[in-house]
Amino acid sequence: MAEEKKKGFFGRLVQGLTKTRDNIVSGLDSIFSGFSKIDDDFYEELEEILIMGDLGVRATEEILDSLREKVKEQHIKEPAECKQLLIDSIKEQMQVEKAAYRFETEKSVVLVVGVNGVGKTTTIGKLAGKLTAEGKKVILAGADTFRAAAGEQLKEWANRGGVQMVGGTEGADPGSVVFDAIAAAKARSADVLLVDTAGRLHNKKNLMNELGKINKILENEYPDAFRETLVVLDATTGQNALAQAREFSEVTNITGIVLTKMDGTAKGGIAVAIQSELSVPVKYIGVGETIDDLEKFDSDAFVEALFSQN
Numbered sequence: 635m636a637e638e639k640k641k642g643f644f645g646r647l648v649q650g651l652t653k654t655r656d657n658i659v660s661g662l663d664s665i666f667s668g669f670s671k672i673d674d675d676f677y678e679e680l681e682e683i684l685i686m687g688d689l690g691v692r693a694t695e696e697i698l699d700s701l702r703e704k705v706k707e708q709h710i711k712e713p714a715e716c717k718q719l720l721i722d723s724i725k726e727q728m729q730v731e732k733a734a735y736r737f738e739t740e741k742s743v744v745l746v747v748g749v750n751g752v753g754k755t756t757t758i759g760k761l762a763g764k765l766t767a768e769g770k771k772v773i774l775a776g777a778d779t780f781r782a783a784a785g786e787q788l789k790e791w792a793n794r795g796g797v798q799m800v801g802g803t804e805g806a807d808p809g810s811v812v813f814d815a816i817a818a819a820k821a822r823s824a825d826v827l828l829v830d831t832a833g834r835l836h837n838k839k840n841l842m843n844e845l846g847k848i849n850k851i852l853e854n855e856y857p858d859a860f861r862e863t864l865v866v867l868d869a870t871t872g873q874n875a876l877a878q879a880r881e882f883s884e885v886t887n888i889t890g891i892v893l894t895k896m897d898g899t900a901k902g903g904i905a906v907a908i909q910s911e912l913s914v915p916v917k918y919i920g921v922g923e924t925i926d927d928l929e930k931f932d933s934d935a936f937v938e939a940l941f942s943q944n
């Protein structure tokens with residue numbers, strides 16, 4: 635049963651990554667079979683494909699350095715023999731502290747950050763649904779009070795999942811929304827408080843102030859709750875997602891990444907760039923628009939799925 639479930643997940647992952655796979659792996663395969671020796675041209679072609687596949691310049695260079703070393707150490711002569719070594723190098727490159735999900739099992743508060751349109755509200759709705767289905771008492775805090783639609787959207791998700799929501803009124807002070815949400819979480823002995831925040835990166839100072847204020851309120855009013863800060867990024871934006879992740883990591887302490895819209899994008903390679911460059915684990919990937927379309931991310935399984943022949 636567990637095996638079946640695992641296969642199901644792997645199968646879905648393989649399917650969801652079809653475009654990314656077509657983008658990266660078909661090109662790599664033609665290099666592995668098309669080159670007769672491992673030379674500078676071979677490495678150059680590899681580099682081009684990995685960069686085109688959105689793995690990022692830095693991660694690509696490090697992956698290729700590690701591949702060169704392995705080729706040398708193991709006296710590899712055939713390009714075809716490099717494939718497994720490349721897979722290993724990508725896996726190594728993605729190695730960060732193992733993604734932990736303590737917030738799912740402890741009294742916790744999860745701050746969700748991300749710019750408009752990346753799928754932040756949808757992700758919060760999916761997370762709320764998932765946790766509620768596991769029997770957890772969840773409270774949503776609509777602290778993205780900058781846009782009227784944000785609160786409305788979150789309310790829709792809250793209603794769908796039968797989850798209580800606090801805030802979400804346009805123009806309200808995000809700090810007081812969080813304050814009220816903490817009071818509600820305490821009064822109802824909530825397990826998880828999910829906080830939707832505004833993510834306007836065009837004014838970094840404001841964003842830093844706002845997140846700083848929210849963090850302070852959480853520290854003061856809810857000190858015994860486990861803290862998690864997830865940044866939501868849209869995989870289809872490729873290198874832009876990496877830039878956003880970098881900017882958010884400069885204004886707050888990010889503990890995990892959610893990559894949305896991994897279904898149907900050719901830019902899934904961005905997971906490699908983000909995880910290796912930020913040293914923060916991708917904890918979930920969004921693979922569709924419905925409440926069930928949020929999967930825990932495992933980088934080894936991701937790389938295997940990327941290179942899977944199925």
Ligand SMILES: Nc1nc2c(ncn2[C@@H]2O[C@H](COP(=O)(O)OP(=O)(O)OP(=O)(O)O)[C@@H](O)[C@H]2O)c(=O)[nH]1
Nearest residue numbers: 750751752753754755756784894895920921922923
């Ligand atoms: N295919 C796909 N679509 C997604 C996924 N996650 C979110 N979306 C869609 O992306 C669009 C934007 O999602 P929202 O949740 O509204 O984005 P947001 O970041 O909250 O944006 P605002 O509410 O505008 O701030 C919606 O149409 C979602 O249905 C995903 O994993 N896959």
